[in-house]
Amino acid sequence: MYQNLEQCILDLEKNGQLIRIHEEVDPDLEMAALHMKVHAAGGPALLFENVKGSNFRAISNLFGTIERSKFIFRQTWELTQNVVALRNDPMSALKHPFQHLRTGLAASKALPSKRSSHSHNLQEIQITDLPLIKHWPDDGGAFVTLPQVYSEDPDKPGMMNANLGMYRVQLSGNDYELNKEIGLHYQIHRGIGVHQAKSSKRGTPLKVSIFIGGPPAHTLAAVMPLPEGLSELTFAGLLSGRRFRYSYEEGYCISHDADFVITGEIHPEETKPEGPFGDHLGYYSLTHPFPLMRVHKVYAKPNAIWPFTVVGRPPQEDTAFGDLIHELTGDAIKQEIPGVKEVHAVDAAGVHPLLFAIGSERYTPYQKVKQPAELLTIANRILGTGQVSLAKYLFITAEDSLPLDTHKEVEFLSYILERIDLQRDIHFQTNTTIDTLDYSGTGLNTGSKVVIAAYGDKKRDLCNDVPENLKYLLGFENPRFVMPGVVAIEGSAFSTYEQAQKELLQFNEAIKSKGTIPTCPMIILCDDSEFVSKTISNFLWVTFTRSNPSHDIYGVNGYYENKHWACDNLIIDARTKPHHAPPLIADPQVEMNIERFFTKGGSLEGSVDK
Secondary structure, three states: OOOOHHHHHHHHHHOOOEEEEOOOEOOEOHHHHHHHHHHHOOOOEEEEOOEOOOOOEEEEOOOOOHHHHHHHOOOOHHHHHHHHHHHHOOHHHHHOOOOOHHHHHHHHHOOOEEOOOOOOOOEEEOHHHOOOOEOOOOOOOOEEOOEEEEEOEOOEOOHHHOEEEOOEEEOOOOOOOOOOEEEEEOOOOOHHHHHHHHHHHHOOOEEEEEEEOOOHHHHHHOOOOOOOOOOHHHHHHHHHOOOOEEEEEOOEEEEOOOOEEEEEEEEEEEEEEEOOEEOOOOEEEOOEEEEEEEEEEEEEOOOOEEEEOOOOOOOOHHHHHHHHHHHHHOOHHHHHOOOEEEEEEOHHHOOOOEEEEEEOOOOOOOOOOOOOOHHHHHHHHHOOOHHHHHOOEEEEEEOOOOOOOOOOHHHHHHHHHHHOOOOOOEEEEEEEEOOOOOOOOOEOOEEEEEEEEOOOOOOOOOOOOOOHHHOOEOOEEEEEEEEOOEEEEEOOOOOOHHHHHHHHHHHHHHHHHHOOOOOOOEEEEEOOHHHHHHOHHHHHHHHHHOOOHHHHEEEEOOEEEOOEEEOOEEEEEOOOOOOOOOEOOOOHHHHHHHHHHOOOOOOOOOOOOO
16 A cells, blocks of 8 residues: 555556656657557557656556556455445344454545645645646646645535536636646536635635646546545545545645645636647547636645646546546446446547447337337436546447447447447437537537437348448448448538538438338448558547538438437448547657657667567
8 A cells, every 4th residue: 555656656667657758858749759659559658767857757558557556556445346336235244243344444544634735745736847748749838737726615625515627727728827726627517616605606716726646546536426425535545545634724734744735826717818728538628718727825745746647539547547446436327227237438439429328218118019128217217427427429229139348339230230220229419518628519619419229130130241332422432341330431620510410411322212121221421431440449420520510410311200309221421520639640850859768778678669
């Protein structure tokens, strides 16, 4: 059990899971580029010992693989799982009190511990002393990517009603006054957003503390979806095997375990432009007004280490984070929604845009024709629950005679496409909320959703090549087979939705003139069909991040009956639209520059396969 980040680093190094980079590295793009190259190769954690412009070291890829993450928490993993499970199912403690005695004691010993305000051993520094890491070429400045942002409820002050969340922090750039102002990006429904709303109602500023580093458990605690009543600070103590130690200075909470602490205030109605920032969908999140934090003080431990990660098109380090959280919490959504057997936020599609789910179907046991009924009830519950409510596409079915696994994406989607009734099984929700970072909708946070609920006997065999009827269509070129039942085809560059509707009408007529295509229920209209068809990841990413269901789903022979939309073949227009955010593209010069670390004598020689 690690008392600090340094102990974790030494342990990983001893076990061959960390490499020290001795050469000077530029925090402007180079550090991020090295991280991404090593992460993509499944490589080790990286300790940057010579960061240009800063006296502090930095570490990345700490949680780069699920195996390394579980190794870090190996001594407290099982006990932490038991405590989380106990919070999900408290009745089990009453039924088996002696079995859970150790678990309860562990939880009570993990409660935060208040210390003297003079015992934290921190020195005061400035923002400009930190490793100011810029990750992508068009980022607005330097960002903290693994922060632990702490705020307290103004109505119920104190540690046990506090929120510890991971909200991105912009340290430099834009209109921020360096060393005096930083930006915080979060949604109003998050814990800190609720706290800020209460403070604003009172007309008082919200005091905020940002912790960076410390035991790895503290970083994980900031992103954990914990059961009601189990605080992030208690979880941090539980997983680290040591109580979260803190004190207050001038009304600000100070973590005694963090490597760095930034304190400051958010004043009512005070915002500044934040972003752009390369985000987890694989695009930039653009510049928008977000809360401004006036910096009070910045602290660092002696020999402090700055942890960071790089956010971009999946898979990235946060993919392992997600897997780790899933293993620790179990499938918590099953506890919350009766009938749910599995919900999978598809990482390759940027997590939030696409959900695959398995539910139960018990409403129509005696009908000759099996059809979705209970599945629709479950789908509505899923789209109204927590983070999964941000999804745009939900594909849901029920197991019949065959076991299903939503993580086997091709098999699962093929199962649905074999059974979908295109006149019955497509259900839209329009003018609703989507992920703030998703620019495929009609505005910030606004877009649409579609539920595709298919259940019953197999209706069709799926094509395993491009059907003849999709070849040689005037104005639509280069059809490519993607997976069973799915074909990608190129259209002209998107201009306006009015023009798109005309083009899709032509597309529809061109297909109809050649006859029906029952074996190909899904057609993807795209900019580059060769790219889309190259890998399943490319197909999932392009299709579900570049489309807004209400505006971009069309159909061959599409029609309405009693306000329900139906078609013979589903067409998703996944072309890039003018209002979309630009995709993340690495700087080729930086990519060339970092090769020096991998050549003979470089710190990373032999760390990745050429």
